[in-house]
Amino acid sequence: MTTSAAEPRARESLFAKDARKLVWITLLCLFLQVLGQNWSAQPRLPGSTDVHELGFVQFEARPWIGWVLLTVGLAAAGFVVGVARRGAARWDQDRVLALGLAGVVGVTVLVWVLFIVQWQWVYWAVAHGDLHPFTIGDVSWSIQRLEGAP
Numbered sequence: 202m203t204t205s206a207a208e209p210r211a212r213e214s215l216f217a218k219d220a221r222k223l224v225w226i227t228l229l230c231l232f233l234q235v236l237g238q239n240w241s242a243q244p245r246l247p248g249s250t251d252v253h254e255l256g257f258v259q260f261e262a263r264p265w266i267g268w269v270l271l272t273v274g275l276a277a278a279g280f281v282v283g284v285a286r287r288g289a290a291r292w293d294q295d296r297v298l299a300l301g302l303a304g305v306v307g308v309t310v311l312v313w314v315l316f317i318v319q320w321q322w323v324y325w326a327v328a329h330g331d332l333h334p335f336t337i338g339d340v341s342w343s344i345q346r347l348e349g350a351p
Contacts, residue, residue, distance in 0.1 A: 204332040218278060219298045227276040237313040238264040244327040256346035257320055258327050265338035268312055275304035
């Protein structure tokens with residue numbers, strides 16, 4: 202009687218599992234960053250009232266390649282340093298991957314905080330007379346004056 206048994210597979214290491222999680226979470230964070238970087242605002246020009254509209258300043262934000270490069274760079278650095286630190290007594294590969302992951306999540310949180318702050322900032326700045334407020338990232342603006350406005 203002959204039996205064929207599949208050869209036992211080596212167990213996947215914790216590092217391989219963590220590296221796969223790092224890739225998936227990085228992709229999720231990049232998606233969330235794109236959502237946080239696509240915003241628009243259209244505050245009214247100073248002097249506008251509910252009865253008499255002078256026009257609008259339109260702001261359009263699009264994803265900025267700088268955030269993408271920083272996020273991917275942190276994930277790649279975490280992986281590469283993690284590979285280099287395999288078997289180390291202190292700052293082993295799992296801790297380094299966790300730090301890389303923390304960097305990726307931290308950049309995503311920063312992108313969302315900047316979205317909220319910038320969105321509020323452009324409304325405040327335009328209401329106080331600054332039609333070209335400072336913004337971070339890929340933000341374009343245009344001024345639309347309504348017909349009949351001085």
